[in-house]
Amino acid sequence: MGKEEKARLDPWGITEIEDYSRLYKDFGIKPFKQLLSKIPNPNMFMRRGIIFGHRDFEKIVEAMKNKEEFAVLSGIKPTGEFHLGTLMTAREIIYFQNQGAKTFYCVADIEAYEDNNIPFEKSEKIAVGNIADVLALGLDPKKAYIYMQSKEMRVRNFAMIFARKVTLATIKAIYGERNIGLYFSALIQAGDILLPQHEDFGGPKPTIIPVGVDQDPHLRFTRDLAQKFKRKFGFILPSSTYHKLIKGLDGSPKMSKRNPMSYFTLHEPPASIAKKISNAFTGGRPTVKEQRELGGIPEVCSVYAINMFHFIEDDKEVAKLYSDCKSGNIICGECKQKTIDIVLKFVKNLEEKRKKYIDKAREILQVE
Amino acid sequence: MGKEEKARLDPWGITEIEDYSRLYKDFGIKPFKQLLSKIPNPNMFMRRGIIFGHRDFEKIVEAMKNKEEFAVLSGIKPTGEFHLGTLMTAREIIYFQNQGAKTFYCVADIEAYEDNNIPFEKSEKIAVGNIADVLALGLDPKKAYIYMQSKEMRVRNFAMIFARKVTLATIKAIYGERNIGLYFSALIQAGDILLPQHEDFGGPKPTIIPVGVDQDPHLRFTRDLAQKFKRKFGFILPSSTYHKLIKGLDGSPKMSKRNPMSYFTLHEPPASIAKKISNAFTGGRPTVKEQRELGGIPEVCSVYAINMFHFIEDDKEVAKLYSDCKSGNIICGECKQKTIDIVLKFVKNLEEKRKKYIDKAREILQVE
Numbered sequence: 001m002g003k004e005e006k007a008r009l010d011p012w013g014i015t016e017i018e019d020y021s022r023l024y025k026d027f028g029i030k031p032f033k034q035l036l037s038k039i040p041n042p043n044m045f046m047r048r049g050i051i052f053g054h055r056d057f058e059k060i061v062e063a064m065k066n067k068e069e070f071a072v073l074s075g076i077k078p079t080g081e082f083h084l085g086t087l088m089t090a091r092e093i094i095y096f097q098n099q100g101a102k103t104f105y106c107v108a109d110i111e112a113y114e115d116n117n118i119p120f121e122k123s124e125k126i127a128v129g130n131i132a133d134v135l136a137l138g139l140d141p142k143k144a145y146i147y148m149q150s151k152e153m154r155v156r157n158f159a160m161i162f163a164r165k166v167t168l169a170t171i172k173a174i175y176g177e178r179n180i181g182l183y184f185s186a187l188i189q190a191g192d193i194l195l196p197q198h199e200d201f202g203g204p205k206p207t208i209i210p211v212g213v214d215q216d217p218h219l220r221f222t223r224d225l226a227q228k229f230k231r232k233f234g235f236i237l238p239s240s241t242y243h244k245l246i247k248g249l250d251g252s253p254k255m256s257k258r259n260p261m262s263y264f265t266l267h268e269p270p271a272s273i274a275k276k277i278s279n280a281f282t283g284g285r286p287t288v289k290e291q292r293e294l295g296g297i298p299e300v301c302s303v304y305a306i307n308m309f310h311f312i313e314d315d316k317e318v319a320k321l322y323s324d325c326k327s328g329n330i331i332c333g334e335c336k337q338k339t340i341d342i343v344l345k346f347v348k349n350l351e352e353k354r355k356k357y358i359d360k361a362r363e364i365l366q367v368e
Numbered sequence: 369m370g371k372e373e374k375a376r377l378d379p380w381g382i383t384e385i386e387d388y389s390r391l392y393k394d395f396g397i398k399p400f401k402q403l404l405s406k407i408p409n410p411n412m413f414m415r416r417g418i419i420f421g422h423r424d425f426e427k428i429v430e431a432m433k434n435k436e437e438f439a440v441l442s443g444i445k446p447t448g449e450f451h452l453g454t455l456m457t458a459r460e461i462i463y464f465q466n467q468g469a470k471t472f473y474c475v476a477d478i479e480a481y482e483d484n485n486i487p488f489e490k491s492e493k494i495a496v497g498n499i500a501d502v503l504a505l506g507l508d509p510k511k512a513y514i515y516m517q518s519k520e521m522r523v524r525n526f527a528m529i530f531a532r533k534v535t536l537a538t539i540k541a542i543y544g545e546r547n548i549g550l551y552f553s554a555l556i557q558a559g560d561i562l563l564p565q566h567e568d569f570g571g572p573k574p575t576i577i578p579v580g581v582d583q584d585p586h587l588r589f590t591r592d593l594a595q596k597f598k599r600k601f602g603f604i605l606p607s608s609t610y611h612k613l614i615k616g617l618d619g620s621p622k623m624s625k626r627n628p629m630s631y632f633t634l635h636e637p638p639a640s641i642a643k644k645i646s647n648a649f650t651g652g653r654p655t656v657k658e659q660r661e662l663g664g665i666p667e668v669c670s671v672y673a674i675n676m677f678h679f680i681e682d683d684k685e686v687a688k689l690y691s692d693c694k695s696g697n698i699i700c701g702e703c704k705q706k707t708i709d710i711v712l713k714f715v716k717n718l719e720e721k722r723k724k725y726i727d728k729a730r731e732i733l734q735v736e
Binding site: 110113114117150153156157160161162163164165166167168171172177178179180181182183184187 | 478481482485518521524525528529530531532533534535536539540545546547548549550551552555
């Protein structure tokens, strides 16, 4: 193995679905790596470069270091069960809660209606399961404000106030030519992001919004509004971190509901999950013989990706999987079986825990 | 006087600010005249052709005749004191209340903010005076639902639900290229217009919205939404009547805040009102002599217009003023003085009554 090739060897260097460096140049997202050493207690997404970019995260580092007040906000669009994407965000928010952040978790039922035509009554039912999940994953409801978008009047008031300063040109540039409801829900989301800074919650404070990189337009839109209403409300521009997105299990460009083999939810039948992992696109070679000789290509492997992103907590264990694959020590069949075991154990455990939180979730959301 | 000229003589035939017949053809507004004889107890605006057009007013006639449930809704944008435009609408709503309508009066503070940048706190103060006025004019608060737009969640919920079915193309066609807040306030107004049909108020029912003809785009927009959400909410398409608009007192095309000599509020100093009427554009002749000989032209006279629209209740008295003017029996100076006396008496009386309703208005609007 030449020196150059060795330099490229990196268990966290998963092939990216797009050229992230473009984001640094074109949109002003900053690389996360440079901040890593300053973070008191980085989580596995940070350590592994899954969180690769940020805006104004320095403010959050300072707050964490100096034990000053800060907030985290994230949420879920209640259109279905938890999947790996919502799992990631939930874990990020739980991490920041554990680091001392005032925690806000939003059920985006307005967005679910405007964007996906899910009636509010249906969102409510789905949300109960979602909230039970996030509690089962470790969110402490006593230290969190969990709310339904449609019932949170402060958010709607913010949206109403912000709307006056949003030109049609701006919103079209970000969201394209859509129905007015979609624009309305974009404003609502800006209201969510700034809710932790509402006077009812103690006013302006650094706030971290951990998102997938595809969500950055919302952040730019909201930061722009925060600037416009700085004098009126004293807003501090919200900070954000950006995590990478995994390709679909079937090798498609992204995990998507439209493509059921590309992803699984955390509550689908174990046999279905196992089947999807069994059929997953990997970095394997055409024959076992070749793979033993040449090794696999974990960088392009969706099974490696879900292990690295979600299911192996110990960095050393991930590094071992990486080198075992790379060296041909482990081949795809064995690796898939191992992964299935881990995933099914995880979902079984989550399922059991979640049951205990259903009543609590109903209570929080005030659903009968 | 030839036969033809005589046929044109009509105390209600005031020169119109635009060609209303176009509205019948292009927009489907129907002439009001044909319904007049079927209305149990027409008001002076109806009798005098000031209300000249309608949509679906037949439904309201039926409800009035058969003593069936119907509603009336109107409102005020709290940007200043009552003037002749808001006075007209207030009188129309009071008329329908007296005919048995469930009555809704909306303070459009969201619109005042989005369209005129009036902060909500300021709107609230202005609204107290406005509501005291409408009570002083005779609205019975015990039989009316008077509300602030920004505090009425059912209206905002309607707006949110409607938004999804409003394309950018539609709203741009009606309102032009505006900020998103303005579009939002248009949706809120649709929510207002359909509020009387909300299940909390007994569900679908004929509703009359009396407006100036310039407000028809809102009606068309709302009727379109009522149709789109008919299945979901059972809406009956709202009915409307259209009244003519008076030209500015100074002869400008319309009464407008931008042009203070064109109008007066009902609470400005008597001397100021008197001055504006004294300087008003009339249908007088260059000399007194000519006017005695040829008569005046009430059809183009703004002083005649405010008498006919607002200040003389008895039809016979209006007809007399018309023929006195037409025949040269009365000339402008005398007529203006008479008008000033009537108007100042009216505003003095209103001012006194209004004082007694300020506390009630505060209570209704929940303003401290």
